[in-house]
Amino acid sequence: MSSTTIDEFRQQILQRQPLRIRGGGSKDFYGSVPSSMQESNLLDTRMHSGIVSYDPSELVVTVKAGTTLQALELVLATRRQFLPFEPPRFGDDLSAATIGGAVAAGLSGPRRATVGALRDFVLGLRLMDGVGRELKFGGEVMKNVAGYDVSRLMAGSMGCLGLILDVSLKVLPMPMHEATIGLALDQQPALELMNQWGGEPLPISATCWADGLLMIRLSGAEPAVRTAQQRLGGDLVEADQAAQFWASLRDGQHAFFAQTSPHATLWRLSVPSVTPPLEVGGSSLIEWGGAQRWFHSEASAEEVQTLAHRCGATATAFRYAPDRTQVFSPFAPGVLKLHQSLKHAFDPHGIFGRGRLYPEI
């Protein structure tokens, strides 16, 4: 394996200077940037790329962190398999994002509500901690409860605990059949239907409401998709157009996500799916059966965080925030203490991704 690359990573870590771990840079816009931050050196993972092993009948692929999502998904597609959590690729040409960055950001796409989040598909990984030790957690099997679940902890850790070297992911067969239907509905009735249908055994794999239109994607065996289509009604969307629509949602390229004004932030709220329409004084885009709400707002971060807190949600200043000192929801003190102590266990010198997640870690 690329032991020289690994050695270079270790050399960089042993310098004990702040490091910003970066893959393709497709998510540079995401996360906090503390105002007082000392300039961090970049640790570029892209030299460490390639598929380590892939056994389709095990539903497992092990891949080096610097491998692009595009390259990985192409390989999986040759065996009619895919990453069910549909990690967003962002960026202009979608070819930059790496799997390491996807895991570290922990973001999931349109299938989230029905098949699970990125972290649900992480089976194991190899990482380098803040003192340059190479560590292996989890494995390549579906069930493994030996030791604490460090692999899933790394999902969404935004490069602040350690450097992900390789990751083993559970993959799934691509659905046999897919169909997308559209229904003209206002927000309130759309939310009600998403929640009602979510409680029925229907092969729904994604939902999206925006601008008076509820889009529903059905995935599964052809007869099941057909029956569900009849049951739900609406208009069938042409296949190419549907594929394009879901991809644009996944990758943050849907027109809704474009910047609306220099003072407005694109907010992402993770809410209980049954939360009524949010009073945000503008339009919203809803995904995940009602559990993910997007909107643009010029309101202060405090105001949005208060709104989120009131409905048992968390809010992320996802993009275009004029001030990026703290883009994620604040914690209760006890939870913050746990974060600090965990940070200390993995990165005692505090070199990785300082402030990217929270100013305190």
Place this chain on the structure above:
Amino acid sequence: MMSIQTPAEGADTFPLPSRESDRGRGGENQTNSPVGADDTLLCVTTDIDTALAHSAEQDQNFASIHHATLFSRLKKILPQGALLQVKEDLAPYECDGLSAYRRIPLAVALPEDEAQVVAVMKACYEAGVPVVARGAGTGLSGGAMPHEQGLVLSLAKLKRIVRIDKYSRTAVVQPGVRNLAISEAAAPFGLYYAPDPSSQIACSIGGNVAENSGGVHCLKYGLTVHNVLRVRVVLADGDVVTLGSEALDSAGLDLLALFIGSEGLLGIATEVTVKLTPKPQFAQCILASFDDVRRAGDAVAAVIAAGIIPAGLEMMDQPATRAVEPFVKAGYDINAAAILLCESDGTKEEVGDEIARMKAVLEGCGATEIRVSQSEAERILFWAGRKAAFPAAGRVSPDYYCMDGTIPKRRLADMLIAITELEKKYGLRCMNVFHAGDGNLHPLILYDANVPGELERTEAFGAEILKLSVDFGGTITGEHGVGFEKINAMCEQFASDELRIFHGIKAAWDARGLLNPGKAVPSLHRCAEFGRMHVHGGQTAFPEIERL
């Protein structure tokens, strides 16, 4: 019932560690030197370093603690009769489902609500007394086995279903609620809680969270970690934190995922919010016979390779079917070398389609007989045999020992063949039931504790299976946890650097090491003592620790 009849006396008191051994690889011994300008923001917690040094290096000894004040305090906190101290009252708590390992605790506390749990935890924290959480005590790795110098904290009285919400498809329950009780309460809404351990009639949701339990339907519907949204946790010092939320994502590190499967070492779960799943309209099961275990093992991989994720995919070998069939009469072919149970669920159309495809794959893999359940009653009968496997082992043998490794599916047949060889080597019989779809093995080694030497041979047999699981690219435990039982096997699977991180995590949550000490994560000293010459990255493990 299932037991290895050895008392585990003083198993985790060791001589003092050599202090100089607290050093990582690469000469890192100054842990308190952060970089950069905004140092103050960094956590430089010396008590954590101290705690880490303690718990990582060696098992703690709590023998010198005085308990009199603690007991009078606990009596004030708990309702009448909720603090057990008399030997006869303590006996039912001396072990969990793995009855081979037994210890009598100092006392058992039975709080009735979270406030009492908090008060008990605070009292124990201040007294420096270990606490072992206990749900229903069905665990199979000695996780809930008491500590002689500690308190057992039973969550059995916290058994209220707080709320079932049809619309949001969630249930909020206290930790002592039985797994099956959630599905029963959700049934009127056409919903259920998907993870279904075979012990679901008895085991508690708190125990499920602590073990990240699985069940036969987890292949399609996920493990506990995939179906729990939020947990309220009382920490070792009595602080209460909420991990996760009723939304799908939460801010910050995924502490919920870290907590699930932590075997009572990081905190006490006092309330759990679970996701409920719509009940499938229809299910059918295929019962397929094979005259060769390799063909059966290959068929498992072939089903998955064909792009099918069955709702359940289980395998039983001939000794297992022969033990079960006489009293369940499930209709298993007892002349088959192995059988597979292969289930499909969903809409009627979906199931029809999937069953046809699975049948074709199984036929292609050389199944000698294929039956598809023709009614719900027949489907349940097919499963009844599988579910009776453990009791059946108890009928055909005075004692049995249940293993729990996981391996890649392609190695299933290799494992079965290796186990056959081990049966000869140890002169013991073994029957095999596998959650084949996800490679999780439950070999049941049959023995008689009254025959001198059989128990020791059984333990050695089991240890070889676990070692093989690791060698095949798998793990020593798929769902039963490490607990007390597999603490030595952890030294096979992990090197000292990984164990140090585990101890760091433990110290972050429980700096004084009071929660379930001596379980799940071995001290470095213990691994050195255990003496396995585990080779990792070309290095002997624990070279830094002196061998006694």
